[in-house]
Amino acid sequence: MNLSPSNGDDLQRQRRRDRGPVAALLGHRLLAVDRAAATVEVEFRAEPHLFNPMNVMQGGFTVAMLEQALLDAVAALADRPHEAATLEMQCNFLAAIGPGPLRCRAGLVRQGRSTAFVEARLFAGDGELAATATSVVALTAAAGD
């Protein structure tokens, strides 16, 4: 077992994982994989195309960012390759999010054979906790596994 806080090869491999075009729309970038803590850290960008008429991020896109980070955590930290699909997700919106970079820390709470439980916290640029989420993710063996 590798207990180093952030393994460079691991991070590069996880960064290269195909996430589809939606990742660019959210300004997604994987910053770190910490296997010892069972967490990943992900950067997003809050930009006007994701905002509501109040000029802050529409809650649904906050959900989108948190969900992406939760799936990143499953992909990076599960004990073997899986196809992962979110079954349900609860998101709480603690503070309005204005433009700029955001940091999200997502952690694998428990992983079974066919289910993973994940949680995430999204921080605004000034470090303020802006949103939290938990999700239940269905795991199926990756194709060719």
Added chain:
Amino acid sequence: MERMSSAQAIARLTKRPPVGASELLAQEPLQIDAARGFARMAYQGKAEFCNQLGVIHGGFLAAMMDEAMAIAATAARGFDYVVPTLGMKTSYLAPAGPGRLIAEGQVVRAEERLVFLEGRLFGGDGELAAVASATARFRKVPWK
């Protein structure tokens, strides 16, 4: 407040041009029943909303339901309020591919300052793809 027809409510909603999220999602109002606190909206599931499996990212389905729920809530209050969401739970029942998607928002219970909402998202084939429940807060619109 006099009873508002769906056409009147849609005219009221679209008085302000779509910005940001509703523009990105290509929101098109289909039906608004202000008295019942109900909204049915069409959205465009664009290719850029897809994940690596070629289906719409779950968060974007949540965004569509969030919009429809907010419109149902604001319509129920004569469009005098914005409704920032406090919490939202989403269940993903089936994948939704790119194309036209339908989201419905329904007020379950409205109090003076809080509103409880439900959302549904239908894929192109009419299949129920996701459901949501949310709690939101009424806040007077600042632009009146």
